[in-house]
Amino acid sequence: MQRLFARIGFPLLAKELTEQAAQRRTYVIRVLYALALFVGAWILFQDILGTGRQGAFGVLGQGREMFVAIVTLEFIGIYLFVPAMSAGVIAIEKERNSLSTLLLTRLSPMTIVLEKFLGRLVPTFTFLLLSLPLIAFTYTLGGVTQGEFWAAAILLVLSGMQVAALAVMCSSFARTAAGAFIGTYLLGVFVHFLLPPCSGWYQFQRISRDASAFSGFTIVSLFTTCGFLAAARVFLVERAFLEPRNVLLEIFKGVDRFFTDLNKVTGGIELVKDRETLPEDKPITWRETRKKSLGTVRYLFRVLAAVETPLLFILVAAAGGVTNMRVSVAGNLLYVLWVLAIALVAVKATSVIASEKSSQTWDLLRVLPLSGREILMQKLSGVRRLIGVLSIPFLTIFAFEWYWAASLSTYGEHTNFVYLAASAASVYLYLGVATWGSFWIGVKLRSQTRAIVASLAVVSLVAALPALAGMPGPHHVDPQSADTAFLLWGIFSPSYFVSLLVTRQFHGWIVAGNLAFYALVWLGLRTFCLRRADRLLDRAEALGATG
């Protein structure tokens, strides 16, 4: 294959495909994708086939519903997996300092972009092919026209190309693979959810109602794909040699300058002052809380203000509304806050060690005459501070909910107290578990990008488990007829427990069981990491007495 490509003249594409074939990760991702697709399909098929339409003839004509479900799963797969596979495609060359070598070859920048892009399209299309047996099955059941089949296939292919092109553009723009990865997802969310005409999934849902949507999307999709690739070509040359930057720190410093200018008006008042100190007796803590953007008091205060101000505004505005609206607003705010908090804590905790590895300062920390436990505890001090700050908006929402419930007398004083205590406990426990789990992933994986991706993937998977398992949301379950599955999900799933709290479905056993279980998980993870600290740091003394 490589020889064939070399003869035709796609050396970079040949290299990309050979590299992918040699990497275990390629096969792991493909298997994971196939598992997610087939398990998801199995759950959906059970749901569709198991609603009283059993029997050989009973399912005839039901293929359309299943077809839509499979295509939807494929879209989700494209949006989740393609950025993860493609975001590093050029940024990694920058990290390895090999992009300059590529630019000096006879390959033009556009050829480099296109061959990199094609190199990522091949695995994307293998993902799409994986669903063929499932689609064939739905087609045999009837209810799906050939036109719909081809429309879905073309929409999926175009969406795959569009997302891969977006990832190549971000990769060409960013200095690091981590930056490209985050950028691709953020822009992806923007393009696909805020600009519906650009979203293949959205168009797929419209096809049945409006056939013209199909041709419209084809044009938009091809246009955006070409646009992303053209932008990637420009960035490839202009941003080939970038100095390391801490974008977050630069943003904060920009905000600093803005407030300093404002201070001329206010007479130099400083609400939060970061003293320019040197480390006292805990140097690693000092670095984590003074020299990191998400560690310093001043910058954390700004994060808090940025979250707390709109939150208070929305809550105060909702206070004037009817009860249902208040509950709904507070619940939605809680969901958003949970996503934000878990993502921030997971990324920060993962980066604690992974960033030391990528900046090659890992060995220096390991040879310090501090115990492994001391190093770990000091390294996590910034995360603890972040959790402290993030807990404030949570407590604000809980306090509002408690106040509204108390004023309504719908729930007893005891129930209100349990709600408040359980909600607060869940924040500290879940964020604590996320901290230690993400930290462990960051220690185990060599690259910071891979560690962050793995950590966020695990967190997302844990959160999505009840939905993936087909468990209806707590508001769809009648508390009186709650079964064992409801009880088990409530106890073991954090996302389900949060939903229960939001919808105020209190079950003593679930509250006690869930909090006790996660307290044990938190304690277990913490003890495991601290007891094996020297081993996690890969220090010689932890590995035995020889030598």
Place this chain on the structure above:
Amino acid sequence: MPDRLVAIDVQHLSHSFGEHRALVDVNFQVHAGSLHGFVGPNGAGKTTTLKVICTLLKPDRGRVRVFSHNVVADARAVRKRIGFMPDHFSMYRQMTVGEYLDFFGAAYGLSTADRNRVINDVLVLTDMEGRRDHLISGLSRGMQQRVSLARVLVNDPDLLLLDEPASGLDPRARIELMEILRELRRMGKTVFISSHILSELAELCDSVTIIDRGTIKFSGSMDELALGADAHPTWVLLLATPDDSAAERLRAIAGVLEVLPRNDRPEYRITVETNNGGNALLKGILDAGLAVAAFSAGRRHLNEAFLDLTEQGVR
């Protein structure tokens, strides 16, 4: 040698990475207060040995001691006495030079007052005193290397383990680094330096260990290496007058293995079978009727020894 005089004692050290045997029964000692060079081709096992000595890697077999402390059982005591400079820049780029050094001073448990004094001292030693408040990210490569060396010295270590400290430095920065290392030896520090720059090591080091494919090829003083103590000795003869038949007559002397004449002057490198001093050879030369202007032991340069002792090929 008494234990107190040994800074590093490596006995039967072996280490493997999967199937690859990185170190095979490695033995050598480094005297306290010496400047010891550690040389070998790429992939010879230099960094692996250094990582074992500085407690970052547990040996599969063998015993390694630093100032009598076992690197595995007594790792913390070892860490207090060493300063390790890895082969890559290990910098917190968003810190100033002063903050960076203070960070490591605190990590080694120095009090604030001591840190201030020590940091001033190491900045003077590395000629960086004017850059205390400079951001590390803004420094040149040579300057960053000096900061790295200053960091190694912050805890006043008895033993400095330097992995390729001169790599990537320009000639001036390299010469200045060597001067700093000489100064450190004068201060009584033991310096263990892994490097590829043999010419500079030859001038700088008291002793050297040559490693190739995980095994030690030579370990001893520079004099022993130069005189080839464990090989056939070589002597250098300079004749008072040129003589066309001299080479032939020299080869005829008993015990002579090889005679290599120089083209530009009547000088000959004579390799003999056994090392029994130069007397027998000199007597043979005089008996052969040759007029001797100078006669001395032939010294091998580190470059020559390196090429002789290590195998060819890229690893």
